[in-house]
Amino acid sequence: MAIGKWVLAGIGIAALGGAAVSAQYRDRQSEQPAYDVEVAEHDFELRKYAPMIVAQVTHSGDRRRASGQSFRRLAAYIFAQDRPAGGERIAMTAPVIQQRVDQNEPIAMTAPVLQEETEAGEWRMRFVMPSRFTMETLPKPPSDITLTQVSARRVAALRFSGFARERDWTAMEELLIDWTQAQGLTPIGGAEYASYDAPGVPGPLRRNEVLIEVAAE
Secondary structure (H helix, E strand, O other), rough: EOOOOOOOOOOOOHOOHHHHHHHHOOOOOOOEEEEEEEEEEEOOOEEEEEEEEEEEEEEOOOOOHHHHHHHHHHHHEEEEEEEOOOOOOOOEEOOOOEEEEOOOOOOOOOOOOOOOOOOOOOOEEEEEEEOOOOOOOOOOOOOEEEEEEEOOEEEEEEEEOOOOOOOHHHHHHHHHHHHHHHHHOOEOOEEEEEEEOOOOHHHHHHEEEEEEEEOOO
């Protein structure tokens, strides 16, 4: 069983600061969701992910600005910065996941009312929770963060290195869409953007992924 997974973010983590986050990511020992590889072709993979729990938050604006806002909110939750003193810290996992939100997608009742949609749309960011937690044992999040159980799913993935810019995410997404079509896969929903590394990791060593959920066989 390989290790790795989820979506999102050509996040300007560098703009977020956060020595604690960098320390967690530095040696790549952060827990990552488990998956089986069903098909591997160059940098493309078809994966089967196990169920997982995510903490997610949504912000509006361009992706980079929304990334910074969302990352800070989720980091404050897992590092117990917005919970009572002495609250348990949650280990940082990888990757950080970001996805454009379909404006017609229903929003959970626990979520706050979203800001008015800008031209750039709404962006949802997710942190995958460590596997030792359940929905019952995770600390209660603030009202703007939602804990969600994600079912097992099949995901097409394209891995690439470098300091991913907007044009890189767009180009890789187009390549992944072409690959899923060539494989006869049926996409479900939009692309997710996954970032695994702290700001100090050199571009050639960075791990970025575009992910697209596909229909089960």
